[in-house]
Amino acid sequence: MNFSTPVFRVPKALFRTILLMLFVFSSASQAAIIRVTVENNASVGGLSFTPLYSAFHSAAFDAFDVGGTASAGLEQLAELGGASTLASERLMVDPGSVGGVVFPTGGMRPLFPGESGYREFNITDTVSNQYFTFLSMILPSNDTFFGRDNALQLFDAAGYFLGNQVINVTGADLWDAGTEGLDTTAAPFIPGNTPTDSPADALGVIRAAESLASFAGITLANGQVLDANLIDFLSDPASFNVATITIEQIPEPAIASLFLAGVLGLGLAARRRKVHLN
Numbered sequence: 649m650n651f652s653t654p655v656f657r658v659p660k661a662l663f664r665t666i667l668l669m670l671f672v673f674s675s676a677s678q679a680a681i682i683r684v685t686v687e688n689n690a691s692v693g694g695l696s697f698t699p700l701y702s703a704f705h706s707a708a709f710d711a712f713d714v715g716g717t718a719s720a721g722l723e724q725l726a727e728l729g730g731a732s733t734l735a736s737e738r739l740m741v742d743p744g745s746v747g748g749v750v751f752p753t754g755g756m757r758p759l760f761p762g763e764s765g766y767r768e769f770n771i772t773d774t775v776s777n778q779y780f781t782f783l784s785m786i787l788p789s790n791d792t793f794f795g796r797d798n799a800l801q802l803f804d805a806a807g808y809f810l811g812n813q814v815i816n817v818t819g820a821d822l823w824d825a826g827t828e829g830l831d832t833t834a835a836p837f838i839p840g841n842t843p844t845d846s847p848a849d850a851l852g853v854i855r856a857a858e859s860l861a862s863f864a865g866i867t868l869a870n871g872q873v874l875d876a877n878l879i880d881f882l883s884d885p886a887s888f889n890v891a892t893i894t895i896e897q898i899p900e901p902a903i904a905s906l907f908l909a910g911v912l913g914l915g916l917a918a919r920r921r922k923v924h925l926n
C-alpha cells in the first residue's frame with residue numbers, strides 16, 4: 649500500500665481571498681446595524697411623546713443625573729422635544745458617538761397613543777459606542793420626559809452585541825427636568841398655546857415626575873381629549889405602561905455582499921487556475 653498522500657497546496661489567489669474574508673469578518677465584529685423600535689402603549693386619550701431621541705455612545709456622555717440640574721440640551725428636550733442642543737452636547741464630549749430621533753411610521757411628528765416607528769442606526773465602532781441612551785418629552789407637559797439615569801450597555805468591551813433588548817418604559821421612568829413650573833397654558837401640544845419658558849420650576853432639580861392631572865380634559869393637538877383615568881402614573885408607577893423600546897441587531901447588507909464577493913473570488917480563482925492548467 650502506498651501511504652504517501654499528495655501535498656495539498658492552496659493557490660495564492662485562493663489564499664489571498666481567504667485572508668480577505670477573515671479580515672472582513674474580524675473587523676465586522678466592530679460594527680453593527682441596530683434597529684430601534686418604539687411604541688406608545690397609551691390608549692386613545694392618553695399621553696403622547698416626542699420622537700424618541702436615541703444615542704449610541706461611550707461612557708463619556710451622560711444625558712442627566714436624577715438630583716442634578718438639566719443641561720441646556722436636556723431642558724430643550726424636556727420642554728419642547730427638540731434634540732439639537734443635546735446632540736451638540738453629546739458630540740462635544742463624545743465626537744465618535746451616533747444619534748438621531750425615531751419618528752412614528754405616520755410622519756415626522758410625536759408618537760400618538762398606539763403608534764410606533766423604527767429607525768436603523770449604523771454603529772461603525774461598537775467598541776467605542778457600547779452604551780445606549782433614550783429620551784423623549786411627555787406630551788402634554790411643561791418639562792416631563794422619560795429616560796434612564798444610567799445608559800444601557802449594548803456591546804461588551806470587545807464590541808460584541810450583548811443581545812436584543814426590550815425596554816419597558818413605565819411611570820418610574822418619568823422625570824421632571826426641573827426647568828419649568830407647571831402651567832397648562834405654557835405647555836406645547838395644546839392648540840392655542842404658545843409654549844413659554846415660564847414659570848420657573850420651584851425646585852430646579854431633576855426628580856420623579858409630578859402629576860399631570862391638571863391637563864385632564866384638555867383637547868390636544870392630535871384631536872384627543874386627555875383622559876384623567878389614563879394619565880395617573882403616580883398611584884403605581886411601575887405598572888403604568890408608557891412605551892416599549894426594542895433594540896435589535898439586523899444583518900448588515902455590506903457584510904453579506906462582501907461575503908458574496910469573497911465566494912465569487914474563490915470561484916474566479918478556481919476557474920482561473922483551471923484555465924491556466926488547461
Ligand SMILES: [Ca+2]
Nearest residue numbers: 710712713797
Ligand atoms: Ca446619569
Ligand SMILES: [Ca+2]
Nearest residue numbers: 723827828845
Ligand atoms: Ca426652562
Ligand SMILES: [Ca+2]
Nearest residue numbers: 824826828849
Ligand atoms: Ca417642572
